[in-house]
Amino acid sequence: MTTPAPTALQRPDGSPLRILVVDDEQMLTDLLSMALKMEGWEVRSAASGFEALSLAREFEPDAMVLDIMMPDLDGMSVLQRLRQSGDDVPVLFLTAKDSVGDRVAGLTAGGDDYVTKPFSLEEVVARLRGLMRRAGTATAGGADPVLRVGDLTLNEDSHEIERGGTSIELTATEFELLRYLMRNQRRVVSKAQILDRVWNYDFGGRSSVVELYISYLRKKIDAGREPLIHTVRGVGYMIKAPQ
Structure with missing residues (x-):
């Protein structure tokens, strides 16, 4: 028996899930955006922490892929401001750092998961699917669970x-x-x-x-x-x- 293909996720009202990708590497955001759009999701991207905060208010994403190391406002600070404003959007941290201390710091700061570079696009998609399922922001669109x-x-x-x-x-x-x-x-x-x-x-x-x-x-x-x-x-x- 082969593994069944992952079911298509969507918002409870049937509309596409919204994902905000935040990273200052343009090639990386382009690749991630392409992979996430292939899932049928609506994707926006930001190249800085301040732009991410502005887009988060406007776009109201269901999940965020957030790089920790950015030139203006780092990912930890972005997350802190989101949480202080009452925004509990699930956050998947993306970073080149790979120590246990960095992972624990990201999770205790209010992040929901952590992926280190280099990574596979398939892994990021899988992690996001898991985050949104656990948060209750995504449903399987009537597919067999x-x-x-x-x-x-x-x-x-x-x-x-x-x-x-x-x-x-x-x-x-x-x-x-x-x-x-x-x-x-x-x-x-x-x-x-x-x-x-x-x-x-x-x-x-x-x-x-x-x-x-x-x-x-x-x-x-x-x-x-x-x-x-x-x-x-x-x-x-x-x-x-x-x-």
């Missing part, structure tokens, strides 16, 4: 999980881990990828947290049943339906 692997189902809207018709209770972190595995079914994902996508920042090599949560999932998903979650030694983990 259910992910399936064999007799295991996960409803992304209701957060209900069943295997073979039996309901399974998961914690929020277990749910995000299972969803990530199911969105990448039959594809091996590394511990580093899981840490980055599920926990959103680097644990400094503490891959044991992934092993721990994989064991939690196995006890709830696979116990007494044919296993769906598999370890690929030296590489990572994969979920797949029995042959």
